[in-house]
Amino acid sequence: MSMGVSNISNSTSLGLVKSKAKIHPTLNPQNPSCSFDVNHRRVTMGTISASSSTVPVEHVNQKKLGGDSFIRTHLKQLSPYQPILPFEVLSAKLGRKPEDIIKLDANENPYGPPPEVLEALGSLKFPYIYPDPESRQLRAALAEDSGLESDYILVGCGCDELIDLIMRCVLDPGDKILDCPPTFTMYEFDAGVNGAQVVKVPRKPDFSLNIELIAEAVEREKPKCIFLTSPNNPDGSIISDEVLLKILDMPILVVLDEAYIEFSGLESRMPWVKKHDNLIVLRTFSKRAGLAGLRVGYGSFPLSIIEYLWRAKQPYNVSVAAEVAACAALQNPKYLEMVKEALVQERDRLFKLLEEVPFLNPYPSYSNFILCEVTSGMDAKKLKEDLAKMGVVVRHYNNKELKGYIRVTAGKPEQTNILMECLRRLS
DSSP states (O other): OOOSOEEEOOOOOOOOOOOOOEEEEEOOTTSOEEEEEETTEEEEEEEOOTTTOOSOGGGTTOSOOOGGGGSOGGGGGOOOOOOOOOHHHHHHHHTSOGGGOEEESSOOOTTOSOHHHHHHHHTOSOTTSOOOTTOHHHHHHHHHHHSSOGGGEEEESHHHHHHHHHHHHHOOTTOEEEEOSSSOTHHHHHHHHTTOEEEEOOOOTTSOOOHHHHHHHHHHHOOSEEEEESSOTTTOOOOOHHHHHHHHTSSSEEEEEOTTGGGTTSOOSGGGGGTOTTEEEEEESTTTSSOGGGOOEEEEOOHHHHHHHHHHSOTTOSOHHHHHHHHHHHTOHHHHHHHHHHHHHHHHHHHHHHHTSTTEEEOOOSSSEEEEEEOTTOOHHHHHHHHHHTTEEEEEOOSTTTTTEEEEEOOOHHHHHHHHHHHHHHO
């Protein structure tokens, strides 16, 4: 694994400044003109005369522009994000019914949401009315759940929307972010979408953060923000308070992604935003409450930052169904706790079983998944493909840091049993 700091540049695009002048077309057939009021002065920009034109219409704009000529330059070099295949596509690809597929590739919650969610969705009264642009009911419920006032909380269409919103509010084209791979690849992707540069500080061989290199990169590259995940995806390691405080002391905005915090046994750092003006903490309902398909993410922000996100966010970003489902899920904390405990217990069981596989080296995890190094000369990509043929889907990465690894989601006990039987067949 490379231990240096690398820099990835993306092209920036030029912004167009719109004039605030008011246009007044003069209705004079003898002398058609276009005039403007600029600082209360009338300025005539020119005249247009149909009779004086000597250029035939058919000779104007002979060169036709392709649709891609209107696309921002830096986006033409952007590689598309590689999402997980949904059940329907997997079913067709593998020739199996969705219920016959053991899907352990996306860290989804196999138990699904509390029963209150389905009841609430089945009795929606006003699906034809636009949702509350401030998600007031959900933010109030999250305030009670987290112990943090709702003024600090913003809700989004999944954490992915909030990540992009943060970048749109913080980054000018050409600005830099700090990324610590291997980690969630959405940070690098969204930086590319927003015309930012990515400065990479690779993690250590045990996937812990390299604080010394991070400090050097902050001083030398002057990045605007750093994106951190705890527990980290894909290895499940956590960031200690000591390490996080060291990074918060640096002149950089810290975005802490806690998508998997429930499985770590640690407290969320959401309340920290009241003390640290350079900290944002993101959370999600996808893993905890089994609502990945409805896209509900949220975060805590310093008041000095959240003001501008409110200005820039889309007004109806969280659907009526998503807000109703999230509120219903929070009404049954016992169910959420029971499912969390079941997944943590199964994760620990899965880890012990994977340790017995001769060609796998699993890493301890504080999340609902386990990263495994594929050893003994076995090819990780082929292992993933062979398991898929048996109806078991795990995650493999094409990037250089993780091409020799697979990631396995902790599922139900019966799913683990089928996975282990397939691995035994391949031994």
